[in-house]
Amino acid sequence: MNIQANSQHSLLLVDDEEDIRDVLRLPLEDLGYRVLTADNAGTALSVFNQEKPAVVLTDIKMPGMDGIELLQKIKHECPETEVIMITGHGDMNLAIKSLKYEATDFIIKPINVDGLAIALGRAEERISTRCQLREHTRNLEKLLQEKTELQDHLSSLGLLISSVSHGIKGLVTRLDGGLYLLDSGIHKGDTAQIAAGRDALRQTAARIKKMVQDILFYAKERALQPETVDTAEFAREVIATVQLRTDGKPLALQYDLANAPDQMVIDSESLHSALVSILDNAIDACLKDTQKDKHRIDFIIEKNINTVVFNIRDNGIGMDRETREKIFTLFFSSKDRKGTGLGLYIADRIIAQHNGHIEVESQPGRGSCFRIRIPDKPRTPGNRS
Ligand SMILES: Nc1ncnc2c1ncn2[C@@H]1O[C@H](COP(=O)(O)OP(=O)(O)O)[C@@H](O)[C@H]1O
Numbered sequence: 001m002n003i004q005a006n007s008q009h010s011l012l013l014v015d016d017e018e019d020i021r022d023v024l025r026l027p028l029e030d031l032g033y034r035v036l037t038a039d040n041a042g043t044a045l046s047v048f049n050q051e052k053p054a055v056v057l058t059d060i061k062m063p064g065m066d067g068i069e070l071l072q073k074i075k076h077e078c079p080e081t082e083v084i085m086i087t088g089h090g091d092m093n094l095a096i097k098s099l100k101y102e103a104t105d106f107i108i109k110p111i112n113v114d115g116l117a118i119a120l121g122r123a124e125e126r127i128s129t130r131c132q133l134r135e136h137t138r139n140l141e142k143l144l145q146e147k148t149e150l151q152d153h154l155s156s157l158g159l160l161i162s163s164v165s166h167g168i169k170g171l172v173t174r175l176d177g178g179l180y181l182l183d184s185g186i187h188k189g190d191t192a193q194i195a196a197g198r199d200a201l202r203q204t205a206a207r208i209k210k211m212v213q214d215i216l217f218y219a220k221e222r223a224l225q226p227e228t229v230d231t232a233e234f235a236r237e238v239i240a241t242v243q244l245r246t247d248g249k250p251l252a253l254q255y256d257l258a259n260a261p262d263q264m265v266i267d268s269e270s271l272h273s274a275l276v277s278i279l280d281n282a283i284d285a286c287l288k289d290t291q292k293d294k295h296r297i298d299f300i301i302e303k304n305i306n307t308v309v310f311n312i313r314d315n316g317i318g319m320d321r322e323t324r325e326k327i328f329t330l331f332f333s334s335k336d337r338k339g340t341g342l343g344l345y346i347a348d349r350i351i352a353q354h355n356g357h358i359e360v361e362s363q364p365g366r367g368s369c370f371r372i373r374i375p376d377k378p379r380t381p382g383n384r385s
């Protein structure tokens with residue numbers, strides 16, 4: 001007998017003759033199978049449903065439900081099951097019919113164990129081929145996903161380059177304008193014009209710096225570096241960064257620290273950048289608004305239970321619901337060439353890194369309020385959450 005113990009699968013042996021079940025059990029166990037038995041098709045089905053054996057070896061002719069019907073039910077339930085039919089000498093037609101219903105093979109009584117081993121070997125091969133196929137499919141799916149990610153990345157990069165190029169173009173025009181003011185001011189000895197030119201250049205330099213910072217934040221998310229900062233000093237620095245844009249405009253930029261904590265534990269560089277993005281948008285929204293004579297932006301820092309809340313409220317143009325729903329989307333901007341659509345996407349990411357979140361309320365024509373809540377102490381310092 002040429003038997004190789006090679007399977008770790010369960011095998012369900014179905015035959016109404018006890019002798020056959022007894023005779024076959026041992027060689028099947030020697031082949032490595034965990035052998036389950038049933039003496040009729042009904043019992044076989046319930047054993048099958050419970051144990052889901054990989055291989056079923058069934059007699060074709062049985063009282064009650066016959067082997068062909070059992071085969072059909074098993075294939076319907078679990079098409080990958082390898083079903084080998086046992087047939088009598090005169091049952092060739094039934095055997096061929098069973099192949100139509102996708103039996104793996106049939107063996108003829110009296111059963112020769114070598115023949116049985118060959119049929120089972122074939123079944124095992126099919127099982128292992130299917131496993132390999134599944135593995136290949138998994139690998140392919142992984143590759144496909146990587147390719148899609150790469151494609152997404154490339155198209156984001158394309159969008160980034162195009163939005164940044166537009167931004168830079170605008171800034172270069174501003175640089176030219178500032179230089180012109182400065183030059184002609186010097187030429188005419190007009191100190192007011194010189195000052196205006198210098199302010200314009202300073203402002204443009206600040207915007208270039210912010211844009212580069214945004215691009216760097218976008219390109220690489222760095223780990224949070226929390227430190228204890230003085231709240232008043234931090235707020236002053238944030239305001240100072242955007243103040244130039246409001247100077248000389250009917251736009252009051254005020255901050256209120258009456259209920260603020262004295263100190264905060266934050267990553268000051270990234271949070272500074274996020275708040276400046278939100279304040280910049282508030283300034284844009286006020287400057288764009290032609291409905292009101294006076295505009296005002298309030299920057300309020302408050303201490304709450306275990307949180308620090310940063311409120312940035314403006315009475316600018318506000319947003320409709322459709323805009324409001326898209327503002328955190330990468331590259332979304334309603335400012336044509338003047339916007340990159342990076343600001344809020346990155347701000348949102350930075351606040352999430354601080355384990356915080358941003359709430360936005362806005363009404364078209366009335367203004368907007370951005371409320372940022374972060375825990376007063378990062379849960380795990382340096383954690384990217
Ligand atoms: N305070 C605000 N008032 C009105 N609209 C705003 C305000 N803040 C953000 N938005 C809207 O959200 C969009 C996305 O903002 P952002 O990500 O900073 O990109 P960008 O400023 O480059 O357009 C803006 O284009 C604008 O439509």
Ligand SMILES: [Mg+2]
Pocket residue numbers: 277280281339341343344
């Ligand atoms: Mg912006």
